Amino acid sequence: MVNGVMRPWFAVLLCLAPLTAQAAIDGPALFDEHCAKCHGSDGQARTLRGYLYFAQNLASPSWQAAKSDANILKKINTGPGFMPAFEKSLTLEERESLVRVVRGFASRSE
Numbered sequence: 198m199v200n201g202v203m204r205p206w207f208a209v210l211l212c213l214a215p216l217t218a219q220a221a222i223d224g225p226a227l228f229d230e231h232c233a234k235c236h237g238s239d240g241q242a243r244t245l246r247g248y249l250y251f252a253q254n255l256a257s258p259s260w261q262a263a264k265s266d267a268n269i270l271k272k273i274n275t276g277p278g279f280m281p282a283f284e285k286s287l288t289l290e291e292r293e294s295l296v297r298v299v300r301g302f303a304s305r306s307e
């Protein structure tokens with residue numbers, strides 16, 4: 198009897214689970230989707246579009262040292278040069294997670 202009443206609720210919970218999982222922001226996946234075609238998945242811009250558009254090497258130690266997080270966020274918002282602006286197409290949380298992804302490239306450069 199109890200089981201019969203509970204079962205529909207489990208079904209509802211199972212349906213909601215994928216929705217809550219999607220709410221977590223996956224910065225590296227966002228970068229691969231929106232940024233890697235120019236900046237490369239390692240941030241070093243060794244891509245065809247990276248060369249054609251003069252995309253910034255985001256792993257360069259001197260570039261990393263010269264930029265603040267606020268500065269990087271601003272560039273993502275406005276999109277310098279051939280880069281599109283992302284202020285309207287991505288949420289603030291998504292753009293902030295991309296700043297962290299960009300920062301993560303620092304340790305991977307030669």
Ligand code: HEC
Binds near residue numbers: 250251255272278281
């Ligand atoms: C269409 C190619 C393209 C895409 C897509 C792109 N960028 Fe860029 N990005 C560029 C170019 C070109 C520059 C250099 C422009 C300049 O400074 O003159 C740049 C510069 C930058 C800079 C540094 C600007 C500075 O201060 O020197 C950051 C940070 C950056 N991009 C991050 C991102 C992130 C994060 C994404 C994804 C949300 C992204 N870019 C998507 C082409 C692109």
